[in-house]
Amino acid sequence: MFESLxxxxxxxxxxxxxxxxxxxxxxxxxxxxxxxxxxSFDTAERIIGDMTDFISRVKKRITRTEVSEALxxxxxxxxxENSTDFDILNPGKKPFVILFLGINGTGKTTTVAKMAxxxxxxNRRVVIAASDTFRAGAIEQxxxxxxxxxxxxxxxxSGSDPASVAFDAxxxxxxxxxxxxxxxxxxxxxxxxxxxxxxxxMKRVAKxxxxxxxxxxxxxxxxxxxxxxxxxxxxxxxxILTKLDTDARGGAILTISDQLQKPILFIGIGQEMDDLQSFxxxxxxxxxxxx
Numbered sequence: 001m002f003e004s005l006x007x008x009x010x011x012x013x014x015x016x017x018x019x020x021x022x023x024x025x026x027x028x029x030x031x032x033x034x035x036x037x038x039x040s041f042d043t044a045e046r047i048i049g050d051m052t053d054f055i056s057r058v059k060k061r062i063t064r065t066e067v068s069e070a071l072x073x074x075x076x077x078x079x080x081e082n083s084t085d086f087d088i089l090n091p092g093k094k095p096f097v098i099l100f101l102g103i104n105g106t107g108k109t110t111t112v113a114k115m116a117x118x119x120x121x122x123n124r125r126v127v128i129a130a131s132d133t134f135r136a137g138a139i140e141q142x143x144x145x146x147x148x149x150x151x152x153x154x155x156x157x158s159g160s161d162p163a164s165v166a167f168d169a170x171x172x173x174x175x176x177x178x179x180x181x182x183x184x185x186x187x188x189x190x191x192x193x194x195x196x197x198x199x200x201x202m203k204r205v206a207k208x209x210x211x212x213x214x215x216x217x218x219x220x221x222x223x224x225x226x227x228x229x230x231x232x233x234x235x236x237x238x239x240i241l242t243k244l245d246t247d248a249r250g251g252a253i254l255t256i257s258d259q260l261q262k263p264i265l266f267i268g269i270g271q272e273m274d275d276l277q278s279f280x281x282x283x284x285x286x287x288x289x290x291x
């Protein structure tokens with residue numbers, strides 16, 4: 001995973017004579033790598049600026065090690081500045097209601113099931129609300145997945161009121177003293193005004209304790225544009241980034257971390273129910289920076 005980006009960074013550091021590299025050679029090399037790897041121009045410029053500040057403190061010619069340290073320092077800042085100490089396994093409220101947003105194709109519905117599986121494996125009791133009632137396939141998909149992982153699912157007929165499904169799931173959780181309610185939601189295009197109004201109604205009815213936006217790493221910078229549209233209409237608290245196992249370029253995490261200023265809580269790294277893990281900046285840095 002991310003082998004291509006790691007190889008490019010390694011080449012940028014080693015592509016010099018001897019053990020030193022001129023400062024003037026650094027900017028173009030690193031900038032081109034970042035832009036080719038789905039890092040936005042603004043984020044790339046921030047990284048270059050950080051590196052320039054870092055290496056300006058050393059002598060006129062710098063070593064490969066110093067270049068690597070400057071790059072790591074900048075990326076670490078981006079990945080950690082919006083991190084959170086929130087422990088999803090101990091949220092301090094019961095039931096803890098989480099609303100999942102995202103357009104069709106991001107893996108949102110599967111992510112809801114993966115989160116339920118994660119919580120159950122940590123001895124938490126969960127119910128899922130199949131509130132994407134506009135897509136019959138989503139209800140069927142959650143029916144199959146919830147049965148597979150062994151958690152309750154509240155569902156209504158296709159085309160019914162999504163907010164009423166969420167309300168019933170919360171009532172179910174209260175009656176049975178469950179720990180979490182996970183609410184799937186409709187995923188039509190984020191510019192669809194009817195969808196936006198439905199999301200606003202869902203928030204009014206469900207009063208979620210946390211709203212998570214599910215984004216697809218494969219679409220790179222377009223994920224940021226999607227998120228910015230959601231932020232204007234239906235604010236969210238955190239991000240789950242999916243399909244990292246198929247993200248050939250590897251830079252989407254950097255752009256999302258920098259520009260959205262929201263924590264990335266989890267990442268999807270495969271198709272199986274266990275392929276959801278808490279996001280760890282060190283885990284990512286180890287996979288993109290040269291050894």
